Amino acid sequence: MVTKQFGSTPEAADLRRADSLAREIFSDIANKWALLIIEALGERTLRFTELRQEIDGISHKMLTQNLRMLERNGLIEREVHPTVPPRVEYTLTEPGTALRSVVDGMCDWTQRYLAHIESARDRSAV
Amino acid sequence: MVTKQFGSTPEAADLRRADSLAREIFSDIANKWALLIIEALGERTLRFTELRQEIDGISHKMLTQNLRMLERNGLIEREVHPTVPPRVEYTLTEPGTALRSVVDGMCDWTQRYLAHIESARDRSAV
């Protein structure tokens, strides 16, 4: 990741394409809302409204937007039950589940270093 | 993480405070630039300019801003050598190093599912 230098040979073009795609995906998922959605869906399949309640502070719009993005990248699956009222369920796919364990790591990290970070803040607040 | 319900007892206040702090930290680090900086510093100590070259596409401003934030949270250490010209080096602290392994996981994940994601995009682009 991060940065690589490519030549101008034909084979290098493929590497460059893959690299820019990697960046794009990284930017997509390295965002607060996307990660929180992944984390929430880790437990179980959830409906739109359930997700909204689960993820504190997310707006209707942001939830929709991020769900579309995650679906487009194949991280979640959207299942529509043609009932009245409609019932839409979101589930992690295999890639999504794999990412979830990484996100879990981030959450664990946050909990673990909470006190540590708080004291660092206090020190820098002098 | 995600969401919890607290009561109104005095002890609950502490939990609420810790929770809001956790959210704040999560929001801080769940951002593209911060994670890329952590990743870049994983290899070794780097100077400001080196970081800028290492992290492709980051602007002077964003780099400074995120470095300050990471320092404030105690994830990196800033060492100033009082020479001319100035020489400033950034190093991961222990919490920073711990987070780095999580970020590594994200990078690995990206590489691993690159093709998978690309095909998912193609399918949804119909």
Added chain:
DNA sequence: CGGTATCCGACACGATACTG
């Protein structure tokens, strides 16, 4: 070299309203 300050456009995001 590393950092701060300022200006300014782009867009992230919330609020609101409307559909099937």
Added chain:
DNA sequence: CAGTATCGTGTCGGATACCG
């Protein structure tokens, strides 16, 4: 219930200029 569309604004983030 789930989703789209629109609008207004606050923030993000790049470009530029200047300081120690």
